[in-house]
Amino acid sequence: MISHEMESERRKRGYTSGLIPPNIGDNFYKIKEFIDKAHYENYITGLYMPVSRNKIKQIVKEFYNLAFKLHDVCILPEINSSLLLNYLEKDNKTTEMFLALVKEFTVLASPFYIPLECSIGSSGGYCLDCDGLDESKIPLINCKIIIFGPSKLSIGNYASAISGTQMDTIRGNVDNFHDRDIINTLIEKILTYEYDISLFCDMEKFRILAIKFTMQKLLELGNANPQSNYLWSALISSIKAEELFDYYVNASNEGKKQIFADVQKIFDGEMTMQQLINKMELTVDYERAIPAMKRNLSIK
Numbered sequence: 001m002i003s004h005e006m007e008s009e010r011r012k013r014g015y016t017s018g019l020i021p022p023n024i025g026d027n028f029y030k031i032k033e034f035i036d037k038a039h040y041e042n043y044i045t046g047l048y049m050p051v052s053r054n055k056i057k058q059i060v061k062e063f064y065n066l067a068f069k070l071h072d073v074c075i076l077p078e079i080n081s082s083l084l085l086n087y088l089e090k091d092n093k094t095t096e097m098f099l100a101l102v103k104e105f106t107v108l109a110s111p112f113y114i115p116l117e118c119s120i121g122s123s124g125g126y127c128l129d130c131d132g133l134d135e136s137k138i139p140l141i142n143c144k145i146i147i148f149g150p151s152k153l154s155i156g157n158y159a160s161a162i163s164g165t166q167m168d169t170i171r172g173n174v175d176n177f178h179d180r181d182i183i184n185t186l187i188e189k190i191l192t193y194e195y196d197i198s199l200f201c202d203m204e205k206f207r208i209l210a211i212k213f214t215m216q217k218l219l220e221l222g223n224a225n226p227q228s229n230y231l232w233s234a235l236i237s238s239i240k241a242e243e244l245f246d247y248y249v250n251a252s253n254e255g256k257k258q259i260f261a262d263v264q265k266i267f268d269g270e271m272t273m274q275q276l277i278n279k280m281e282l283t284v285d286y287e288r289a290i291p292a293m294k295r296n297l298s299i300k
């Protein structure tokens with residue numbers, strides 16, 4: 001049975017599959033066995049070195065300017081946020097009236113104009129929750145991006161969040177909920193790899209620890225917990241992104257350009273995530289996933 005949370009995700013973004021957690025099987029435990037051998041806690045403290053917010057924006061913006069053509073997104077200026085939030089609390093709200101307010105009080109602009117905040121907790125992009133309305137008709141309304149820090153870790157956080165604004169703009173370009181963060185994670189990996197190899201190496205260890213934590217939480221919570229499918233999405237997206245990055249880093253210049261071209265097609269709505277997965281034969285099978293993660297961890 002699809003949970004309330006997954007039904008909301010389906011309405012907002014047009015997912016057609018991955019709305020129910022998969023079963024934990026032998027493949028899961030084989031990957032976990034490899035992950036459990038990773039002990040990198042003492043080697044990633046450099047990720048928390050401070051970096052100014054302006055420097056983070058500069059690094060990420062320069063990368064995107066060279067690699068992609070980003071689309072404008074719907075942004076809710078903070079000064080107008082109370083107007084829309086107050087309307088959403090009304091009992092007699094309608095989708096049509098809300099869309100009129102969206103047209104009047106939001107702006108279409110570069111994702112780099114989304115307010116950027118720093119936190120010592122969670123990170124990511126935050127959109128307005130329009131529960132109770134026909135979310136299939138409402139554009140995703142970007143309120144803010146939160147990054148960890150600001151620190152070296154924030155560089156990847158911000159790159160991933162900017163990618164997320166593009167992936168979420170076109171409803172239905174990701175078919176499977178479990179694949180929603182593949183491109184965001186891939187871009188985070190490519191940017192840190194091309195910008196600073198030592199940062200990439202620390203980030204790769206950090207990601208392995210994140211996968212380890214996610215797998216442990218899945219075992220603790222079980223699939224009945226409403227949060228489990230979000231954890232499955234994080235896990236599956238991370239593993240497929242490892243495989244896709246493994247291809248990128250070992251590809252010719254033409255192969256790398258093709259990866260960028262395919263990501264741009266997804267941003268443009270000319271290719272779906274599933275089409276790229278089929279093209280690159282991405283899986284979560286341990287026989288491919290573990291060698292890819294080993295090669296990525298061995299990069300110096």
